[in-house]
Amino acid sequence: MAAAPIVVHPPSPTGGRRVTVRDEILGLAYSDTDVLEFLRRVGLPDGERLLDDPAWVEWRGGGPEVWTR
Template structure:
């Protein structure tokens, strides 16, 4: 089973697409954005979830970095 929250690779213009259960919920430019998207999706304690691989999968870049290399 994969994580329900996926933070995709940084885009060339900055920010990372975030999906929750396969649905695009927004473009995050920092952890606060991700936390807000998770909260809006009905999940609580979002800041505690960001480093939990059972909940969040960081794809194509280092966790917590939102600018393209």
């Protein structure tokens, strides 16, 4: 199975999680709403259905409910 193209990295010590698409940094998200906005900006307006799909999104260091250390 191929790696998911979208990665939400573990929470940083100062809060927020880096979001990458195929190793390109999209930004630092502080909620799943931020992740959805990043996905919309790269042409994935239906990102909400992708967040729970491991073929699309790899959540490292906790799922979409984890935003701080």
